[in-house]
Structures are given as C-alpha cells and as structure tokens.
Amino acid sequence: MPVQTHAVEGEVFASLSNASKFYGSFAALKDVSIKLSCGEVHMLLGENGAGKSTLVSLLTGTNRLDEGKRTLRGADCPNLTPLEAREAGINTVLQDFGLAPTLTAVENYTLGREKTKGGFLDKAQMRADMIRAMEKLGVSIDPDARVDTLTRAEQQLLEIVRALGGKPGALILDEPTATLSHDESEHLFSAVQLLRSEGWAILYISHRMEEIRRLGDVVTILRDGRFVGCHRLADVSNDQMITEMVGREMANFYPEIPHNPTTVALEVKGLSSGQKVRDISFAVRAGEIVGLGGLVGCGKAEVARAIFGLQPIDDGQVIVAGTRISKPTPAAMLDCGLVYLPQDRRGEALALNRSVAENIVVEVLGEKNSATAGFVKTSVLGRLVADVMTRLKVQPAEPRKLVQELSGGNQQKVVLGRALSRSRKIFAFDEPTAGIDVGARLDFYKQLQQLCAEGAAILFISSDLQELVHLSHRIYVMHEGFCTAELDQGQITEERVIAYAFGEKPKEDIQ
Amino acid sequence: ADGPEKFPVQLVDGDKKTDSEWTLLKKDEVKKPWNICVLFPHLKDSYWVAADYGIADEIHRTGTAMTLYEAGGYTNLSTQLSQLDNCIAQKFDGIILGAISADGVGPLVKKATDAGIPVIDFVNGVNEPSVSGHALVSFYDLAYTTGKYLVDQAKGKKQVVGFFPGPQGAGWSDDAVRGFNDAIKGSSVELAVTRRGDTGLNTQLDLINNALQTYDNINWLVGVDIAAQAAAVAVRNANMQGKINVAAFDIIPPVYDDIAAGATKASPTDFTVLQGRLAVDMILRLLEGQKLAAKRAGPKPEMVTSDNYKDFTKTDMFAPAGYQVEFSIEATKK
Amino acid sequence: MTNARSSAGNAPSTPANAVSKLLSFGALPIVLIICIIIFQIGNPRFLSAPNVLNMTQQAVYLLLIAFGQMLVLLAGGFDLSVGAVVALTSIVSAKVMVAVSLAYPDAPYLTITAGFLATMLVGLACGWVNGFGVAIMKVNAFIVTLATSSIFAGVTLVTSQGIQVSGLPRDFVYGIGSGYFMGLPVSLYFAVPAVAAVFLLVRHMRFGRYIYAIGSNVRSAVVAGVNINRYLMACYMLCATMTAFAGWLLTARVSSGEPMLGGEFPLQSIAAAVIGGCSLRGGEGSPFGVLLGVIFITVVKNGMDLLRIGSNYQMIVFGVVLVGAVVLDRYRLERAAKR
C-alpha cells in the first residue's frame, strides 16, 4: 500500500465512511463515518457497547470491514492489515492491552519494530530508545521487568509509551486513563497536546467529561453502533453531549450519600505485606464509604489484596466485625461477609470463555440456598442473574453470551454484578468504575448509596480523583506503601489528596 | 537351578538345519566370573520374562554375573542403541542382544566385536556378519509350523483364516507373516484377512471382534501370543466355541492354559527358557575360548496341542510362577 | 449457560428446535452421520445388531476414561497417566480377586466386591498422587502425569513381574466381562451410572460450575472463594477412579490381569474429548460432546475394519478424518457466529 510519509496540518489522515461491522447478525457498527485530521484531537463518545472499540479495530486493521469505505492518508484500503496500519503511522493504545505478558517491558516496547544490526537484534539500542521515550512521558518502568510482574497501571503506561514511540502519524487512545491516577494522566495530557502541535491526528476515547472538554477539538458521538453527531467541542455543552449519547437527560452526577456510621466493620492494624504495604492502619465502619487514594504503585491495591488473602501478610492484624482473622483466605473472607472486587477484570475477575450468567453467580454458588445437595438451583440463580443484569444494564441482555464477547465496559458491569450478587456487610472495590460510561457510573453510585444506607461498610479504591473525593466520607492517602494522611469529611479536597499522595504536606495543613 | 543338562536343538548353517543335542557347560568348566550384559527390547510380557528367567537361571548356575537393560518397547531403537553403547563403555565381557532391529544395531555390534566383546544375537535376529553367534528360533519357522499344522488339520477341506501377527515394522512379525503364508501356499487353507496392530490385548480384541463382524466364514483365528489369547476370549464371547478354532505361532502361559482348557487348538513353542540358557552357554563358551558347534542354533520347536500339553516341562517354556524378574546378578565365582 | 436456558423454559420442543439443538454441538453429529452412511453402504453389516453391540462393548471403556479425562481438561489440566492406571488396576484387582477367591472359593460375589474395592482404592490413590503433584506441588500437569505414568507402570511391572494374572472367578469373567443382560453388554450397565453421575456433576452441580471456573481462569476462581486445591484434587481423583473402573471392566473382558493393558488410552481419551469440543486450555467442553467424540472414534475404527481397509492405510485415513472432523466443527461454529 503506498503511503505518504509526512502529514500536513488539517489534512484528513484516516477516515471511515458508512462503515459497518457485524458480529453474526448483530451490528456492532452501522453506517458510521468519522474523519481523523492531522493536528486535531478527535474525541469519541458513547455508552458501553456503543461500538467505540470496534471502530478502533477497523482503523487498526484488526477487524474486517464488512461494509463501507476506509481511507488512510488519502488512499483507499479495503483490506488493511495491522502491519500496514502500523507502517502507515497508526499507533494504538487498546482498551484491553495488547501486551505479551511473558516478555519484558523493552521487548514489548519494540515488538514489531525491532532494531537489528546485520540481522541480529540491537538490544542496547532498543533499550536506550525506550528509556528516552519514557523520559519524554515522565514515567519510569524497569525495561527488563517481565510485563506480568508490572501493575495494571504500569502496563497502561507501557502501552502509551509504546504507542508514542511508533512512526509519526496518528495516535488512538482507547480509555487510556481508566486506571491512571492524576499525575500520570497529566503527563499523558501534555504528551497528547505536544503531539497535536506536531501535527499528529489523535483519536481519544474516554468516559470522563473533564478530559473530553480539556483535550478535545472535535467530538463524535455514537449510540448503539450508529452515528449520532459530530461537533466542534467549542460549540457543544456537556449536557448536550450526554443527552445525545444516552438518548435522555442525565441528572446530577455525584449523588449525596448520607454518612451514618455505626460499629466498626473492618479494621486493619499495622498491616505490612510485600514491599508495597507498610504499617497501614485504618477502620471502616458500617454505613460509610472510606476512600483509599494515592499514585500508581503506592500500594493501595495491595492493601485490599492482603486483607482479602490474595497475598501473604507479613505483619499486622485484620479484624472483621471484632474478630481477628489470623490468616485471611478469599473463601474465609467471603464467609465473613467481605467481598473484594479486583481491578484487573480480565486477569483476575472474569472467566472470559464462560457465560455472563456463570460469571455473575460463581460467588453465590457457595451459599446454602443456591444449591440442594450439591445440585444447583437453576431457577433461583436464573432470577438472580436477570435481576443483576437489569440493575446494572448489562448490554446485550443475554445471560448466555460469553463474557469475552462483551464490550469492555459491559465486562466491568459483570464484575460489579458479581460483587453485588449477594448481600454482604463489607465491600472492597478496586477501580470499580474503570471503563464504564457515565450512565452506568451513575447507576453504580446509586447502588453504593443504597448499600451504604443499608449499613454496608465500603472500602473504595479509585484513581479517579473526583470520584474518590465526591463519594468518600473519609479518605486515607498512601505514598510509597505508607499511609500519609487520614482526611475527614470536612477536610477532603482534591488538592490535599494530591499533595499527600506525593508525600508532601499541603499548604493549608502546614500551619 | 534345576534346568536340564542338555536339550534338543537345531543347528543351522545357511539353509541346512541339523537336529542335534546341546550340552550346557558344567559349573566348573566356567573358569572366570564373566560379566554379561543382556539387552531386551522390553520386559513387559511373559515371553521376555521367560527369556529373562532362562538367562538369569543359567547365570546363577554357572556363578557368573549379568546386568539386564530393556529399551521399553519396539519403537525405542534409539534407547537400545544407547544401552548397547553403555555396555561397551562399561567393558562388559560379553553381550546377549535381543535386538529391536536386525539392521539397526549393526554398527554397534561391530563396535563391540571390534572391542573384543562377543555378542550373541538372541531371539530376534541380527544381520551384522561380525556377530559372534545366534541363539534363536526364527519366527518364520514357528509360523511355518503353525501353518503346516492348519494344513494338516484341514485335511483338504476349505479353511478360512483371520491372521493377527502383531505390529507391522517389527522384524519378527514380518518373518511370521512370510512363514505362515509359505506354509499354507497351495493348500486348502486360505487367508481372509491379515490385520496388523499393537500387541495390546485390548487392541487385538477389538481387531478380532471387528474381523469376526466383517468376515463371517472365518473358522480359524491365528496370531501372535497375545492375539491368540484375545482370540480365545473373542470366540468365547461370541459363543462360537467349536465353530472357530484358535492357534498361535508362539506360546505364553495364557495360551498354554487355553490349550489345556481346549479353547485354543495348538501353538508351537520355541522353548524360550532354553533359548535363554543356550544364549548364555554360547557366550560363556566363546569367552572360555571354545568353538561353537554352530554359529546359529536354537531349541527345536515343537507343537503344543491339547493332546500333548502335559508332556512338556513348563519351566522349559515359561518362568515359574512367582518368579521375580532379575535385572542384575553378582558373580558367585571368584 | 444451560441453567439460564432451562430456567427460562421458553423454548417449546419443536422438531426445528431439536435440529438447532443438535447443530449447537457443531458439525460433529453431521460428520458422524455421514460416516455412518458411508460405512453402511460399504458394508451392510455395519448397522447390524451384532456389530452395533460390538461397537457398544468397545466404546464402554473409552467412554469411562474420556469422561474422567474431561473433568481434568475442564479444570485446565491434562492426564497422561490413564493408560498406566488401567494396567495397574488390572494387575492389582486381579491379584486381589485371585487371593480372595482362593481363600473363599465359594463366594464369587465377595471376590468381585473385593476386586471392586481394590479398584476404587487404586483409582483414588493414583488420582491423589496426580492431584498432589498438580494442585499442591503446582507442577505442570503434563510433567506430573508423564512422571506418574512412568511410576505407575513401574509399580505395575514390579507387582506383576510382567506376567499376566489368571484364575479370575467365572462370574467376573463371564458375568461382567462378556455377559449380556436384556440384549446389552453387562459392562454397559456398569458404566452408565458412572457416566451419568459425571454428567450430573458437570452440568447440574456446584462442582461442575467450579471446575469450569477454575479451568477458565484460576485467578478469578480464587477471588470467587473457590478452594482450588480441593477441586483440582477431586478432578484428578475422579478421573483416575473412572479410569480404574474402566480398567477393572476391561480386566473382566480380557479375563486376566494384564500388565500391558491400556497403552492406547491417554491419547485416545484426550482426542475424544477434544474432538467433542473440550479445549486444552480448560474451561470449555461438554459431556455430550465428549460422548459424541467417543462414538466418533469407535465408529471410525470399526467402520474402517468393516470396509476392509488395510491397517497402514487406516492410519492415514484416521489421521485425515480426525483433523477433518475438527475443521468442519470449527467451520460450522464460525458460520453460526456470523449469522
């Protein structure tokens, strides 16, 4: 395929016209057109399952175009392969990462564009390249670490670094900030702005309105696989976008959650675990939401994992409803009424080649009334699945669909559904809203509100600062494994959380 | 320790076979505690257990030493070559070789004989001319005997045979096919099907059952020991006793029992145990510097039938009940 | 998956529905029917009662073992030791039965019961060893079962000295091994309850749900509070017990304890399960599919014999048919997805 090598500002870099993609008889995309222009950040907005990732897959050549036309740098290319797309300068950060887990970071960074000298790999050169690219984005990842030992956030950063290191042209970001915290996101934003000024064409997918507003030049909105509208961001309000996206008006975003704490449900004293959790103490009472904040890799995820028994505890105590649990295991913690929702949905939360229904009920199966003499009560479980799926609006509403065929956000809803499938006393949510759309987010917040009102204790771990600040009654902030602050309701501000997350003291607290 | 002092053998020279007697060395005729390496294709069935018994008992009797290696099956030629190499490297005095392949072991047999280690070809046949002697009864002869027995029994009436000679590619099995075919050539015995397959009992049973479904005029089932054992079971299961006869071309205890019970008509025996004794005797004679009566010799095969089965000494054919396989024997001689 | 369907109760049982249900198992039923037609044309005796009984009898043992193998495959494992377990059971149960019948010559049922108990013990013990290696020591299932298959074979040879064990009670050999009851092989009556139990376990019980979850994604099963080790252990023990049971029935069929029994089963049982839709990556497959896989292998082997194809050519044909069946299956599934 003949491609030009350098772009001109304003020129259309890539486009789809009247594109359709079918899975069986189901149209994931129907008659959608989009134009990516050089030097422009193009936002793509739509509910979960609207077809955003599918659109990306058409631009990168990983999926066949069933109908319509696709152009790249002005040339028509009906049979685009991923290699051609890459050669043409399309760089992508996928929603579900495309990293090879058993390779090292640098091997992944250079995958598909290895540098060779006389046919042999030039490893030193590639390593140097990667380090330079990381400096540009202000991140540091050990180039020799195997990817499966990196945290999800580090993997996300690696994906971004890799995309930035490709041939200049276009950058496609599918929910890049879903698990990034404030600081990393800022780096990413400045990188995006830099690339725009260098004349790259950028497609950016996000469910976070503030990002869309801040970065975008143009926005395209999809609903149910169909094109709804394309606006210059300057000409459109948030409410208008949301209305076009969900097809109805949206109420006030963060619901008011009353704070009526009663007894201590979960207490942690002097917890140390691995290298990332050091001497952490906190308590969560029934009827309140306690937030856990901090930068990527500060160990907030490990706290919940250690409590749930997914990693060994080196020191300290975990106390549930007054009883000390000496050696937590997932089964024992579930029995005490604590449920944990992991952040890595594909790795740890979902059985991808099983159905939605099976995934939702797997935890409930252990309960007495879900089986008689070992025989599963299908009718009871069937009702439960139907209930959870309507409550969370999982789309498509087919309990027998395999989870791997759902969109990323709907997979996340299944994970939420699993946690909400039976009544518990204590919930530990790690990045529960990663990748779900505004509507679903609001539904989830309402679930939280209701749980809280029913007297559940909630440990809420999130790297979405606004969400954390608005929903939590109290916040513990972590920095490099230590807890640096406990903020009560009156004290919670974004600035304070950021400052403590960096291990500093905010100005207003210095006096 | 209570084997015979001598037994009837056939000495072979080219195509010429002469009946003779083979006298085993007396204990005091063996001067040194010779250390013999014994190589078997495998040691998983009663045939090779009987061979092990014959060799081990003769080693005990003469006060010499031996170590036995088995390759784990007929497809593992490369393993057997490694074992043969190991034996040469360990400087054994002599080698008794139950070869997996008649040609395949050639170079290593040469390597051994060049190193001054005599090699006796045992049971299966080796083509390398430098081999020091052959202690074997050819499967061609055994199957030929069975074929002739069928021709006799037919008395000119048409007989239809299903033939199950074991796996293709194994030299002994190919020999048996040729022997049987040569024996029935031009007679009233005709072959309906020759079906090759692994020597697993279940595999053979399935093959035989399928053949019985396919060829309904079969009235003889002939095969290698395991196949004959399976055939007796198949005939019994199909309630065809008396209508379908079974014969084998070599014998193991279950076949013998079947002959005694009338479920199987007959099988030649190659006196596996005596063959083992013969192999040990040949190698010891060579080590003691004697000349062999013939380079190729083997016990004279005989037909075991329901009429004469009681006349055979079972320990000339099989290992005694409760025999523990011996892999390594220390010399008792100084 | 099924639970939702059965609980929904929305599909009246029309013929079209039955066809689409059949189709939901892929192209295998169709390939099977085509094979059967070809064989029947090639040899009209193929579908005669005696040959069908013959095939039934042959399929029973593979069926039991493949169902055991399926449990392990669903949980993301692999069992290469089934062949060695068959041989070990055959020798041990035969020795036990011979010993008991010598002590109590007039109590054949006591003898058979003792043999059965010995069989179950061997199965449980072998399965425990496999499960221990995989679940507790966390060694790759391939290596564990390759190693145990070497160990069990060694134990079999040490116990038997490579010699058959004969002298089994008549009731065992003639009753169970080659007996018929109401026109069907007795071994079928023995096998059906075991197979049905596995079916229920997999499709309708908590156990099945958990092993699917473990096979599909162990880490998510851990988070769901499933006791991984216990269920992995159970899978390997059930697999070995089913296999031992098959080994015992096979011992009755061949009427003696055999140290070389069962070498064909490791690859055949995995092949049957995979043809029937099990994935070697775990978490995928159904008992009905495995049943079809077993029938397929049995029918093709028997049919080729009845068509009088020479054994060398049979190997070639079998290989081609094996891949062909899986390809067609894949092809149909893909088309279904496209619709």
Next chain:
Amino acid sequence: MTNARSSAGNAPSTPANAVSKLLSFGALPIVLIICIIIFQIGNPRFLSAPNVLNMTQQAVYLLLIAFGQMLVLLAGGFDLSVGAVVALTSIVSAKVMVAVSLAYPDAPYLTITAGFLATMLVGLACGWVNGFGVAIMKVNAFIVTLATSSIFAGVTLVTSQGIQVSGLPRDFVYGIGSGYFMGLPVSLYFAVPAVAAVFLLVRHMRFGRYIYAIGSNVRSAVVAGVNINRYLMACYMLCATMTAFAGWLLTARVSSGEPMLGGEFPLQSIAAAVIGGCSLRGGEGSPFGVLLGVIFITVVKNGMDLLRIGSNYQMIVFGVVLVGAVVLDRYRLERAAKR
C-alpha cells in the same frame, strides 16, 4: 529478561555474578550436579571419557529434536508428530540413498548429499502439513500433530512395507553414524551448527521475539503487525526439519532405514523442554534451559543404567526425579521472586 540484562552491560563479570546467573536458570543445574555426583560415586566409570562421549552421542538426537520442539512450544504449540517424522525420514532418506548409490556407486558424497536433501524435503513437507493444520485450518495443535503422527506413520509403513532399508553407503554409516573426529562423535559436529542457529534465532533475532510474542499473547503479536500464520508455519517447519535432521543422523547411526524409529521422542522432547523451563502455554523458555533439560534426561537415564537399577525401578525413580527436578526448580524461582 536475560537478554536485556546482558545488553545493559552494567554487570561486571564477577564470580558472584556467575553464580547468580547460574541460579537464574533455576535449581536444575544444581539438581544436575547432585545427580552427577551420586552417579559418579555409584559407578566411577560414569565420568570416564568413553562414557561421557557415549552420553554426548546419545544426547545429540534428543537435543536437535528438543530444540525444534522448543520453537513450537514457545509459539504456544505442541508437536506430537516428531517420532513419526523421525521414522519417515529414516525410510525416505535411506531409500533415496540406496537408489542413488546404486546409480552412482562411486560417488558416496553425492549419495549422502541426496539423502540430506531428501531429509530436508521430508522435514519441510511434514512441518508444512503440521503448520497448515495449526496456522491455516486453526485446529488445536494436539489434534493436528496426533493426526499427522498417525498419517506419517501410515505413510512410512506403506512406503517401507514395514521392512528395514539396508545397503546404505559406508561413508554415511561409518563416517557420520559412528565416526569420530578429533575425539568427538561426528554427529556432534553436524548437530552443533543447527543447534547454534536455533539459539541465535531465538535469542538474538526478530524471529525469536515474534514467536515469544505469539506464544505469550497472540493478540499482542497481531496488533504489533506480526504475520502470525507465517511464523507459526515457520516454527512447525523448523521443528520438523530439525527432527528430520536428527532422524537422518540416527539413520546413519543405526545404519539402515527403520520404520519403527523414534517412538520415544515426542514425550521425551517435550519433557526435556518443560524441565528446561518451557511452558506448555507458550511464550516461556530458553534454549539454555532446554539444553540443560536434554542433558538432565540423558544423564539420569545413563546414570541409572550404570548404577544397575532394574528397569522397573528405573521407571519409578525416573518419574520421581522428573517431578522432583521441576518442584525444586519452582521452589527456587519462587524464592528468587520473593527476594
């Protein structure tokens, strides 16, 4: 991991560094050394020159095949057909050599070259068939290679009628098969370049990166623009070619074309690779580890023979050692991860 580390050039080569480098390969080197010490004590001839040469000669064939198998395993596949490829090569190359040497009796090198070319052709063809089934037809590698192994064995038997092919040229049999050059087996000189080539391919060339990526996560490779089918094809073809090459050298050693050669290789080569750290899920393993695995298997088998352990007990011991080696390896790796 290791490659980046070595390229960083930040670690001066101290003894401590060498130890930690050795340790980074797991406990296997240590287990191996312990085994060697035990065998040497048990039989002082174990480390004698003839026996070491002997082991070298034995290891050559397994080494070639295990390196081929490694390529397939790295790419997430599986090759059960290596045994059948060895037998097929043996027959075909022998027939070709016999035919050529009859036509040109005085040109042994021509004959050997013709045999070598036939070997390569057989390897490429067999590998192509396997690769076609796995990459293009997208059938599970287990089923494909099980099927092709049946097909290749059938073709071998049809071609040879089960009969050995003798009459190979002397230079082939005595030169390549059992010859020595500067004190080392000639077959070693043949094998080393092939093994080194695979090493470079895997560790220092783009090819290696791609197959690791394919085995680790196909999706990541697709997204990176890797032509999956081409590389899968290449892996299977290289594996079969390495195997055919081993089969040819083995033919020289056994001095005849053998239709039953190589039955032990499928399981042994996979076992060697897995002991050496390859994962059956793909994307993991290193050539150095596989080399260690091959040495380990060869040493243990030879050592047990030299200790005069009866083969029944050898089977048991081998099983235990196999699992033991992997367990120790896992244990050490875990400890390393904790540090």
